[in-house]
Amino acid sequence: MLEPNTQSGRTYTRRRWATVKPAAFEYHRPDSVTEATELLADLGHDAELLAGNQSLGIIMANRLATPDHLVDLGQVEALSGVTVREDAVEIGSMTTHRDLEFADDLRDALEMVPEAAEQIAGPAVRNQGTVGGSVAEADPAGNYPAAFVALDADFHLTSAEDERTVSARDFFVAYMFTDLGPDELVTGVTIDRAPFPVDRTGMAFEELKRGAQTFPTVSAATSLRVDDPDADDPVIEDARVTLANVADVPLHVPDAEATLEGGTLDDGIDAAADAAIEAADPSPEMHADEEWKVELAGEYTRRSLRTAHERATTR
Template identity: 60%
Template sequence: MKPTQFEYDRPDSVEAALELLEEHFDAELLAGNQSLGIIMANRFASPERLVDINRLDELAFVDIRADEVEIGAMTRHRTLERHDDLREVLELLPEAAEQIAGPAVRNRGTMGGSIAEADPAGNYPTALSALGGELHVVSVDGERTIPVDDYFIGYMFTDLEENELIASVSFPREPFPVERSGSAFVELKRGAQTWPTVSAAAAVTVDDPASDDPLVETARLAVGNAGGIPLRVDDTLEALEGEPLTDGALETVAEAVRDDADPADEMHADREYKIEMAGEYAVRSLRKSYDRACAGRN
């Protein structure tokens, strides 16, 4: 099938893109086109106008500041995957990026497109939920900041308005001191070009990596594709604090994840299997993060 006919604009400024979104109710932004084109070709969506934002270079950046990291919406997966400075601050996002499909998708796909799409299996929604990130969005009415916790509302349903553009996302650095934090993104998938069956993103900070038995100071976790939005079990994670990360503690987390998981059946993975794997990958991500924190590797 081919998409239905549409108008096409390629503005040179964010302001011009926002004007077009405001003017044309049925306009859709076009970023890396690694999802939209497929959706349109299958006629699951037939926007009357595409607003191509690939000329908006000001939206492609990675800004590592003392207190937070900010990433522009047009930053490609490939850029994040290869960003050594970001990897040194926190491994999680580059590790999430490098596991997205193959090079062709990663060369074009963007942070903003992935967050806007809000697929529950998407790597960045899961990673940003674990990091406690924020979205910075703009429209002709001005700017606003949306905490990730308020952004994902339901299955591919978000707090983003029709006339809004995601300009960037950010996450705080303070909870993740480089010398004693570790993070990891792990996923189960059938092949390189497929979306994950389940995934998990975690970040753990320990009190003293040099001690014989480092204690967990903070632990963060989000599980992907275990429901309509990234799954969090924050209350259970609090119980890990001040303790070493034992197998018993990890099993408690796995149980909480399995209890709260509400995934949809898929052709290659039924609901029960996904629930079981959600618990397993939650454990793997926390263990890997803890081991990295103890090794002084973020």
């Protein structure tokens, strides 16, 4: 609220902030996944998981969510960490954006993931925000959802009763809505490395955003595996193209991938950008109308593919 202040003899305005606080809730801090899932089973729809609190805190402060119980995963050490094996990468759901950003072995194996992490907000958000919170939130502009769909990752979900694995491509169902049940939590992510041999693969996560603290207007997660990185015009064996924030869910574009596979980058890049434009179905935002976002879908597909190709051919 703005109000005049004339104490000093000068007239200016003083800002008095309205206090916004969450509704009362009961706080739980389990030490293990078992304890956390048992709490979820007991508390059902009245409970919300708490991870890095970079999204939930804002939502609760504005009373857009008023859970009676918060189940804080911060003490569940088993959920944090990155393991880079020869055949696969495992990422625990409580691994922070910062942990991924600085995981050198992960950057060597699957460059797209740390590149997606390092472009999220500023250091304060990256220090706290987690992989599990990001995929569970399922913001269509989110970085990991697009990267994990491009890489065809698997998400591991656990409840007190059951454990199951869901492909990232099936997990994001509708706008900020996932396949996750109310009694389930995301324990981690697995990415099969077989399609991405490091000596013949390049990846890129390229995005347009208005400022460090904003979600991107559009981003493109791409990967290209070539037959011979030393050839003048290597043939693309495997292509991945997924866009963020141009549809209600991460937008996987198989038509773009099909135009690239079996030819050179120059053969397929224009058709791939056209396929991205054709597939895009964005919602307008205050700073970006639909038409511009569709155009950006094509442009960022092109940019990301060029970077991925350069990386695949200059190892």
